[in-house]
Amino acid sequence: MNRRESLKTLGIGAVATGLLVEVGCKPGTQKATDDKSTATGKEGPADPSRLPNEVARDKKLAAEKFFNDQEIATITVLVDIIIPKDEKSGSASDAKVPEFIEFIVNDMPEHQTPLRGGLRWLDLQCLNRYNATFKEATSAQQIEMVTMIAYPKKAKPEMAQGVAFFSRLRDLTATGFFTSEMGVKDIGYVGNSPTKWIGVPADVLKAHGFDTVWG
Amino acid sequence: MSDLQIKKSSTVYDAVIVGSGAGGGMAGYVLAHAGLKVLMLEAGPFFDPQKNSSQLKFPWESPRRGASTYTRNFGDFDAAFGGWQLEGEPYTTKNGTDFQWFRSRMLGGRTNHWGRISLRMGPHDFKPTDGLTEAWPITYDDVKPFYDKIDRMIGVFGTVEGLENEPDGIFLPPPAPRLNEIYIKKGAIKAGVTTISGRGSVLTEALPDNKDRGACFFCGQCGRSCKIYGDFSSSSCLVIPALKTGNLTLITNAMVREVLTDNEGLATGVSYINKDDMQEYQVKGKIVILGASAGESARLLLNSKSTKHPGGLANSSGVVGKYLHDSTGSGAGGWLPQLMDRKRYNEDGVGSVHIYSPWWLGKKKLDFPRGYHIEYGGGLHMPGYGFMDGIEGMNGRVPGRDGKMKDAGGFGAGLKDDYRRFYGVGFGMAGRGTAIAREDNYCEIDPEVVDKYGIPVLRFHYKWASEEIQQAKHMQDTFQEIMHNMGAIANPPEGPETNYGLQAPGVIIHEVGTVRMGDDPKKSALNKYCQAHDCNNLFVVDAAPFVQQGDKNATWTILALSMRTSEYILAQRKKLNV
Numbered sequence: 001m002n003r004r005e006s007l008k009t010l011g012i013g014a015v016a017t018g019l020l021v022e023v024g025c026k027p028g029t030q031k032a033t034d035d036k037s038t039a040t041g042k043e044g045p046a047d048p049s050r051l052p053n054e055v056a057r058d059k060k061l062a063a064e065k066f067f068n069d070q071e072i073a074t075i076t077v078l079v080d081i082i083i084p085k086d087e088k089s090g091s092a093s094d095a096k097v098p099e100f101i102e103f104i105v106n107d108m109p110e111h112q113t114p115l116r117g118g119l120r121w122l123d124l125q126c127l128n129r130y131n132a133t134f135k136e137a138t139s140a141q142q143i144e145m146v147t148m149i150a151y152p153k154k155a156k157p158e159m160a161q162g163v164a165f166f167s168r169l170r171d172l173t174a175t176g177f178f179t180s181e182m183g184v185k186d187i188g189y190v191g192n193s194p195t196k197w198i199g200v201p202a203d204v205l206k207a208h209g210f211d212t213v214w215g
Numbered sequence: 216m217s218d219l220q221i222k223k224s225s226t227v228y229d230a231v232i233v234g235s236g237a238g239g240g241m242a243g244y245v246l247a248h249a250g251l252k253v254l255m256l257e258a259g260p261f262f263d264p265q266k267n268s269s270q271l272k273f274p275w276e277s278p279r280r281g282a283s284t285y286t287r288n289f290g291d292f293d294a295a296f297g298g299w300q301l302e303g304e305p306y307t308t309k310n311g312t313d314f315q316w317f318r319s320r321m322l323g324g325r326t327n328h329w330g331r332i333s334l335r336m337g338p339h340d341f342k343p344t345d346g347l348t349e350a351w352p353i354t355y356d357d358v359k360p361f362y363d364k365i366d367r368m369i370g371v372f373g374t375v376e377g378l379e380n381e382p383d384g385i386f387l388p389p390p391a392p393r394l395n396e397i398y399i400k401k402g403a404i405k406a407g408v409t410t411i412s413g414r415g416s417v418l419t420e421a422l423p424d425n426k427d428r429g430a431c432f433f434c435g436q437c438g439r440s441c442k443i444y445g446d447f448s449s450s451s452c453l454v455i456p457a458l459k460t461g462n463l464t465l466i467t468n469a470m471v472r473e474v475l476t477d478n479e480g481l482a483t484g485v486s487y488i489n490k491d492d493m494q495e496y497q498v499k500g501k502i503v504i505l506g507a508s509a510g511e512s513a514r515l516l517l518n519s520k521s522t523k524h525p526g527g528l529a530n531s532s533g534v535v536g537k538y539l540h541d542s543t544g545s546g547a548g549g550w551l552p553q554l555m556d557r558k559r560y561n562e563d564g565v566g567s568v569h570i571y572s573p574w575w576l577g578k579k580k581l582d583f584p585r586g587y588h589i590e591y592g593g594g595l596h597m598p599g600y601g602f603m604d605g606i607e608g609m610n611g612r613v614p615g616r617d618g619k620m621k622d623a624g625g626f627g628a629g630l631k632d633d634y635r636r637f638y639g640v641g642f643g644m645a646g647r648g649t650a651i652a653r654e655d656n657y658c659e660i661d662p663e664v665v666d667k668y669g670i671p672v673l674r675f676h677y678k679w680a681s682e683e684i685q686q687a688k689h690m691q692d693t694f695q696e697i698m699h700n701m702g703a704i705a706n707p708p709e710g711p712e713t714n715y716g717l718q719a720p721g722v723i724i725h726e727v728g729t730v731r732m733g734d735d736p737k738k739s740a741l742n743k744y745c746q747a748h749d750c751n752n753l754f755v756v757d758a759a760p761f762v763q764q765g766d767k768n769a770t771w772t773i774l775a776l777s778m779r780t781s782e783y784i785l786a787q788r789k790k791l792n793v
Contacts, residue, residue: 001443054286058278062278107278174634175600184274190561200394215397
């Protein structure tokens, strides 16, 4: 099969006909995920790349809520401070980063205590300084507070716990944003689509001082 | 529910194969195409990449954005059904040693997600002269014809280099390096480290005369398995084609318990548990072929005790389980300030390595035998979980757009811009080296622990010695020199506190050697055709027969040896010997 035929196959792969013959398995055996599975509880066929126990686990995780309303509201303010809307793309909350963080702390419980405790640490700092929680503080106060914990090398030693919290949240925000459809477009990732790789484009090679695609 | 019984089939197959990975798949392919009636047992479900791959999904299609889980150790889109731990199927370790065992339970086994790095072992790998590692009973010339056939049949890209211990194959065109990899190549060559095109089983061009497999369309996602069969998996390239012959019967979800033998000590078949109905079955074969993986094949033999084989089948020598060895592995990474603000284009490439460094110091006397190769990577990859984690370690190291240094970390529009500026600057490198096959690195049956099927489990005992640690140190020193030459900002090197980043045994998933071949039945379990000395209708076709691994990844040699053994079986059948 040449590349053109490959792509044709790929295009029609979803309807399970085409050049690649379906091979049945013996009675009494189980395929990865049966098309008729209702494990997702949704309309339409199940994802054949997932095992039934994975589908069930993801459904359970998606229904779990770790953060209370106050916490998720605070997270929403914070992630939009970390990645705000600009001329190129929307904000972290536009890309549903708080929803991603809610899912990921259920999937990876090791994030739970650092985030919950970090939020409480932040609120106490703000109550002592501004007589308001972080969410209730003014924008200027929020930025002042974040500035104290956003720069690890410059932060005061007594801010160390806040720095650790903020670095973790910054990482999760970057993942949540740049793996969203909006963020992938923003960062300029243009792969995941069929192509013929022939090497680094000529203008890029030239800009880096390389003569050929082999360097 | 109380009537547990053993269901015995009266059909006698020409051959019963346990396992459907590279070794079992190849044996099934050769024997079924030769007209033998073959039964293959696989412990996991049916898997067809065309249907079951998550190829071309975007990160947002995973709620965890491609992060790994307990059931997907290499990320949410990875093909492997299995992992370092399987529910209800434990393994144990002994005397505080460590061994990590990755098991895929699926048609095609671990070949569905592997890195497709397809290296031949060289003449010195089969007949080493370092004084520390043992020779095989066969030479490179014995295996070369099979490597050649596999290259033609399955396809491998690469370049002809004429290097002494890196035999050239019959190559498809190699993929050109990505931008980061050109920098790596320049830096490595400056350090005196030979760096050439990768060698991978990916169809960079259509395979002549093969209508079932598509040419690669460069998504870089071989780890998810390929819907158009553009790379090598045993499922897509061996077992599914073998099923089409009508001569191969496949039973999936069949966990084999033991090999059955008769009063003469010859193999008669196997017993297994069907995971779907949890019933016990026995099937018969004139020949039994084990391709269950180095660990599982050893486990099966050790669990197959009889009056003729009191120490386990094929184990009168006592070597079964011993000489277990995995490749060494140590890695490094960094980033290239020269690549900031780089132009975007599709740089996915292939899901194998574009460039690598074969061992470049030949037989030079060092404090470890032979050597290692280095695998490299870097480019404009698809964002996933962990995307640019730790930006505070990068954005304070170089000037901002205004030419002034910034404080590391931050937030807001400036940080958002930094993510864009730093995208695609990273790279990594990983050494994979020769570990010495030692009698006291072994797996054995744990006397007290069984899995949920009641099958006694493996207990591992594995310790690295000074040679492997010294090799990892050499890797780290080399990585630092390469990264310095590249003009890269290197992550801190691994030092003695981590054994120079040397991964725990098993982590590289190149474990081999547990049912070694040899000419002397007192010191080996198999002859040079992977036929048991003690039981001439029993063969092992996975990585268990390896005497001593080179630095080369094992798969291409497993395929070659399995094909060689399968052709030997056909020849012996003609002579009525088996």
